[in-house]
Amino acid sequence: MPNTPAATPAATVPMIPPPASGHAVGVSNDEFRAAMSRLAAGVVLVTAFEPPLDAEGPKGEDVGMTATAFLSVSLDPPLVLVSLRTGSRMDDLLDEQPLWAVSVLSESQRHIAGRFAMKGRISDRLLFEDIPYVRGKATGAVLVGGALATLECRTEQRVEAGDHTLVIGRVLTADVPSADGGPLMYFRGRYRQLG
Numbered sequence: 001m002p003n004t005p006a007a008t009p010a011a012t013v014p015m016i017p018p019p020a021s022g023h024a025v026g027v028s029n030d031e032f033r034a035a036m037s038r039l040a041a042g043v044v045l046v047t048a049f050e051p052p053l054d055a056e057g058p059k060g061e062d063v064g065m066t067a068t069a070f071l072s073v074s075l076d077p078p079l080v081l082v083s084l085r086t087g088s089r090m091d092d093l094l095d096e097q098p099l100w101a102v103s104v105l106s107e108s109q110r111h112i113a114g115r116f117a118m119k120g121r122i123s124d125r126l127l128f129e130d131i132p133y134v135r136g137k138a139t140g141a142v143l144v145g146g147a148l149a150t151l152e153c154r155t156e157q158r159v160e161a162g163d164h165t166l167v168i169g170r171v172l173t174a175d176v177p178s179a180d181g182g183p184l185m186y187f188r189g190r191y192r193q194l195g
Helices: 029-036 089-096 107-117 124-128
Strands: 044-050 061-067 070-074 079-085 099-104 133-135 142-144 149-161 164-175 184-187 190-193
Touching (some): 044 089, 079 089, 079 149, 099 142, 142 149
Antiparallel strands (some): 044 099
């Protein structure tokens, strides 16, 4: 009979059952937020046009939202993803309106990011008032002048994920209107410049 080595017992990993809701045992909101704040992210402005409710009423309104959870998903077909707080104005709008746009903000556009990230902010109409922009040909959404890149998108899929909705959009147009300056970054709870 050949001499075989005794099997070594596999390392035992404690299994922590997932909680019914909320964070895993030992992970608080503050701890999770602090850990994720160490991940640098680019800053974009997500925009969409809210059509009028009534042909006789107001003309509709531009809506904008600062986002740092934005990424490329696929090259073929070209897909991107943005994470929206469930129940936010942009989430509700993109649930009904499939066309939206993204402007990748430059380091000189920190004021735009801050303006559209404010809690309890004034109406979107006033927020867009002094910002140079053009309307996207495919979506009619605002594309910010001086942005490093702009994309127009159509929603392909919505995925509920905790307290956020992941919106996956097919890119309809992509442009690089400005080669000036670096990207606006978000790191450790503040807007920053690269470098």
